[in-house]
Amino acid sequence: MRSLAVEPLTCAAFAPFGHVIEAATARTVYPINGGTTQRFHDLADIDVAEGGGRPLLSLFRAQPRVLPFTLELLERHPLGSQAFVPLDPGLRYLVVVAEAATQPPRAFLATNGRGINYRRGCWHHPLIALDRISDFLVIDRGGPGDNCEERRLDQAWLIDTI
């Protein structure tokens, strides 16, 4: 089985798949509330209106996965984006995506509270929590239509170390 190298999560590297959600790379920042608060504005394209969709705010509580971890399938949501933001800055997790289900996947290690937003239709592996039970805030789409496709990878990939 081929091993997949784990890359750091950066805006540039993740751009084909969506946005990294973090203050440091916000395009627009401005003070509010009499200057006591900074607003890091509009950090992801929440794209959920297709086919009569609406935004859903949910919480995912994920069991940690153990390495080595075998990647066997990907999924995508053809009708909407899906954002994940860890609810503790100490949580680390893996983000696995692919430009097409037939392409080799790429794996990114998210640290320091960074979130991600998969753009609509982005092939991705279900989120891989590490270390401990991990809570994420999730913003995705509710509404009519089949919004989940799954596909087995042409070959399995192994993540053996990060």
Place this chain on the structure above:
Amino acid sequence: MRSLAVEPLTCAAFAPFGHVIEAATARTVYPINGGTTQRFHDLADIDVAEGGGRPLLSLFRAQPRVLPFTLELLERHPLGSQAFVPLDPGLRYLVVVAEAATQPPRAFLATNGRGINYRRGCWHHPLIALDRISDFLVIDRGGPGDNCEERRLDQAWLIDTI
């Protein structure tokens, strides 16, 4: 100046103003990702479509306020809901709301990672972070129209202890 007592933040007490965002009181919970993750589903009504609005995901970085703290004004967003979720379970903050700008406000202490979603049009004080610089994920409305009204309270209120 009159003092305002601080109440614990519970779903029932906060119901006139919006939703408490937490796993413990989710109406719908189901397993996903092969049983490795629990989805606490649809925890708040994200109500941002009015007048051509769209959901915005932003990050607010708030300086902590110091008690005693004087409440002098409220604001509301007539075109959309606004959700705040702390990005660290250790953050405590105060949520001050009122059924009308002419009514006495109520103050709630949010702890243990609980978030809140102000329903559209709910009068509220700008968020009052405590203890330290505090990051919140915010989901509110972008789009045309004037979505912020401010109003001075008929009398100032003091929060002197929590």
